[in-house]
Every structure is written in C-alpha cells, then in structure tokens.
Amino acid sequence: xxxxxxxxxxxxxxxxFAGSVAAAxxxxxxxxxxxxxxxxxxxxxxxxxxxxxxxxxxxxxxxPIESVEIRPRVAGYVSGVHFEDGSLVERGELLFTIDDRExxxxxxxxxxxxxxxxTRAEVARTELARSETLAAARAASTEELxxxxxELRRAQADLEAAEAQARQAALNLGFTxxxxxxxxxxxxxxxxxxxxxxxxxxxxTTVVSLDxxxxxxxxxxxxYLRLQSRSPKGASAGAGxxxxxxxxxxxxxxxxxxxGRVVFVDNALDPATGTILARAELANPDGRFTPGLFAxxxxxxxxxxxxxxxxxxxxxxDQDRRYVFIVGQVAPPQGGPAFLGALRKDVVLGPVVDxxxxxxxxxxxxxxxxxxxxxxxxxxxxxxxxxxxxxDAPNTVVAVPVAAAEVGGG
Numbered sequence: 001x002x003x004x005x006x007x008x009x010x011x012x013x014x015x016x017f018a019g020s021v022a023a024a025x026x027x028x029x030x031x032x033x034x035x036x037x038x039x040x041x042x043x044x045x046x047x048x049x050x051x052x053x054x055x056x057x058x059x060x061x062x063x064p065i066e067s068v069e070i071r072p073r074v075a076g077y078v079s080g081v082h083f084e085d086g087s088l089v090e091r092g093e094l095l096f097t098i099d100d101r102e103x104x105x106x107x108x109x110x111x112x113x114x115x116x117x118x119t120r121a122e123v124a125r126t127e128l129a130r131s132e133t134l135a136a137a138r139a140a141s142t143e144e145l146x147x148x149x150x151e152l153r154r155a156q157a158d159l160e161a162a163e164a165q166a167r168q169a170a171l172n173l174g175f176t177x178x179x180x181x182x183x184x185x186x187x188x189x190x191x192x193x194x195x196x197x198x199x200x201x202x203x204x205t206t207v208v209s210l211d212x213x214x215x216x217x218x219x220x221x222x223x224y225l226r227l228q229s230r231s232p233k234g235a236s237a238g239a240g241x242x243x244x245x246x247x248x249x250x251x252x253x254x255x256x257x258x259x260g261r262v263v264f265v266d267n268a269l270d271p272a273t274g275t276i277l278a279r280a281e282l283a284n285p286d287g288r289f290t291p292g293l294f295a296x297x298x299x300x301x302x303x304x305x306x307x308x309x310x311x312x313x314x315x316x317x318d319q320d321r322r323y324v325f326i327v328g329q330v331a332p333p334q335g336g337p338a339f340l341g342a343l344r345k346d347v348v349l350g351p352v353v354d355x356x357x358x359x360x361x362x363x364x365x366x367x368x369x370x371x372x373x374x375x376x377x378x379x380x381x382x383x384x385x386x387x388x389x390x391x392d393a394p395n396t397v398v399a400v401p402v403a404a405a406e407v408g409g410g
Contacts, residue, residue, distance in 0.1 A: 039383035042373030044327055045391035048309040049365040052353045055298035060217030062293045064208035066182045070095060072197040073175040085188040089180045096204055100176035107173045110166035117162040121155035128152045184209040208291050211284040215248055217297045218275035246280040247298040256298050258282055308363055309356035311394045314371040322347050325370040325377055327386045342370060344380040
C-alpha cells in the first residue's frame with residue numbers, strides 16, 4: 001500500500017473587506033487598546049437655579065362641614081315623603097311627615113287640662129280674696145285664711161303642670177313634621193309611606209352640606225413641625241399651621257387647580273403612624289367636591305428657598321439609586337486629547353415644582369445635564385456631541401452645540 005501524501009497548506013490571500021475592517025479597528029484604537037465609539041448627539045440643558053416655594057404632598061379625603069342623620073323624634077307611621085332622593089334641600093324644609101292624629105288629640109286634651117286648671121286657680125283666688133275680707137272684719141278664722149291660701153298655691157301648681165304638659169304635647173305634634181336642620185344635599189329616603197318608626201329609630205335619610213367643604217389629610221411629623229414654627233406667638237401647639245395655604249386636586253385633574261386654607265390641626269400625633277390630622281376648607285360653589293372623594297393635597301413648606309432643578313426626564317434609575325448624565329471633559333486612558341463625554345452623577349431628589357424636580361444633592365448650578373438621548377449612552381465616559389436646549393423643553397429639535405470651553409471639568 002502506498003503511503004498517503006500530505007500536501008503542505010498554502011495560506012490564502014486576505015480578502016479586501018477583512019483587511020479594511022482590521023485597518024479601521026487599528027486606526028480607531030491608535031494601533032492598540034479598545035476601540036472608541038463615535039460620539040452621539042444628545043440634548044443637554046443647564047441646571048436651573050432659582051428660588052422655589054416647596055410643597056409637601058399628601059393624600060386626603062373630601063368631607064362635609066356638616067353631616068346630619070335625620071331620625072324621627074316620635075313614634076308613628078310615615079304619612080308623607082316630601083323630597084326627591086338626592087335633591088338639594090334648604091334648612092327648615094319639610095322632608096317627612098308622621099301620622100299626627102294621636103299627637104293632635106293629645107295636644108287638644110292638654111289644652112283642655114290647662115283651661116280646667118286655670119279655672120280652678122281662678123276660683124281659689126276668688127275664695128282667698130273673700131276670706132281675706134272676712135278675716136279683716138273678724139268674721140273668718142286664721143285657720144280658714146291659711147287653708148284658702150294653700151288651695152290657691154295648689155291650683156297654681158296644677159296650672160303650671162298642665163301648661164308644661166301642653167307644651168310637651170305641642171312639641172310632639174311638631175315632631176311629626178321632620179325638617180332638615182341644615183342646607184345641603186339629601187340622600188335617598190330609606191323609608192316610604194306606611195312604614196312604622198320609633199322615637200330615634202331608624203335613620204330616615206342623611207343631609208350633608210356642600211359649600212364650603214373640608215379636605216382631611218394626615219401630615220407627617222416633619223411637615224407639622226415646620227407648620228408649627230410659623231404659628232403666631234401665643235397660639236396653642238395644636239393650632240400649629242392653621243391658616244396655611246393648601247392646593248388640592250381630584251383624581252381626574254392635572255396640577256393643583258384649587259386652593260384652600262388649613263382650619264384645623266389636631267392636638268396630638270398618632271404614635272402608631274407618626275402623623276397628625278389636619279383639615280383645610282375649600283370653596284365649592286359648583287358642587288364639584290363630593291364628600292368621600294379622594295384628593296391630592298399640597299401643603300406649602302416653609303416658604304421660598306434657593307433650589308436646583310432638572311427635568312424629570314433626565315433622571316435615570318439604577319436599582320435604588322437615581323442618577324443623571326452631565327457633560328464633562330474625558331481623558332482617554334491610552335492618552336490623547338480629551339473629549340466631551342457623559343459623566344454619571346448620583347442625585348438625591350426632592351419634590352416636583354412647576355414641572356421640574358428639585359435636586360437636593362449631587363449637582364451644581366450651571367452643570368450641563370443630558371435631558372434627551374440618555375439611552376444612546378452605553379457607559380459613563382462615552383463621547384457625546386451636546387446640543388443645547390431649554391431645561392423645560394428637553395425634546396426640542398432645534399439646538400446649538402455646546403462648546404468645550406463652556407463645560408466645567410468632570
């Protein structure tokens with residue numbers, strides 16, 4: 001058998017495309033090291049520094065100033081319902097009537113008893129006058145005179161008792177007409193004509209006042225202490241913050257279009273939650289605030305203070321951290337001229353004020369923050385071409401490149 005001959009392997013010539021890729025990689029990294037990505041265009045805006053009025057935000061609930069359960073005060077059958085379910089009622093308006101025949105008869109009987117007692121008192125007064133005349137002529141004894149005086153006192157006491165019973169009977173007769181004690185909106189009538197009710201039971205309907213209304217919310221301890229520090233001297237501790245301005249919005253509203261004032265702050269914090277109950281009064285002329293609705297409440301903080309602000313769109317999240325990219329000078333690790341790159345800075349945020357978020361820590365005034373195009377920055381230090389836009393309009397298309405001389409050191 002002839003041995004197998006192995007041919008020597010001749011290297012193939014490099015294709016033109018592969019050669020060009022290799023040359024490009026070598027040129028990009030200066031003959032060695034990692035390749036550098038081309039710079040990407042991003043929108044940047046200068047950190048805004050201005051005084052702001054900071055607001056603390058809470059969740060509250062709309063409550064009526066007055067809420068009344070309408071109950072019967074006398075027993076009997078309901079003989080009339082005089083309002084529409086859910087209608088507006090005025091103070092003193094008739095809502096229900098209870099069969100009054102029994103109470104009218106009792107009132108008439110009580111008036112008759114008053115008349116009878118008045119007659120007896122008049123007779124006793126006449127007898128006393130006659131006895132006094134006889135006693136003056138020594139024709140009546142002292143014992144007889146004292147007896148007539150006693151009869152008059154008893155008759156007068158009987159008259160007063162009869163008059164009191166007549167007043168009670170008149171009250172009971174009046175209680176058969178159930179009226180609204182406040183002006184507001186009535187609920188549905190829970191009983192109809194023919195139902196038997198007792199004194200105090202059951203609830204016939206409820207009426208709540210509508211204008212103004214209250215929004216109740218719970219403030220945290222720090223906000224309460226700030227409010228208390230602004231209370232007038234001599235005011236009680238429980239009144240801390242009364243008169244402070246609040247802004248309110250319902251669930252379907254943007255911003256906080258309604259304004260009111262704190263009218264009540266509780267006298268103690270809840271130790272379980274570390275919060276204190278407060279109520280603010282709101283005008284409600286159009287009835288938009290229905291009792292029971294949830295509301296967002298903003299409470300004015302200690303007044304205007306200097307703050308740094310950025311657009312919320314510029315803020316990124318890394319697990320539990322918040323950070324932004326700013327424009328800074330980046331020196332390549334392999335040497336060469338510095339270039340503009342995106343530098344990461346962790347930030348601590350505050351509340352949102354007029355569409356911008358307050359930065360409590362992490363930034364300085366005038367720093368250029370990337371507000372659009374952050375997703376094109378794959379790592380800190382990536383080269384960028386910054387385009388200037390207003391902070392409150394991060395998605396503006398027309399932009400001016402930021403010169404390297406305008407950027408502080410990173």
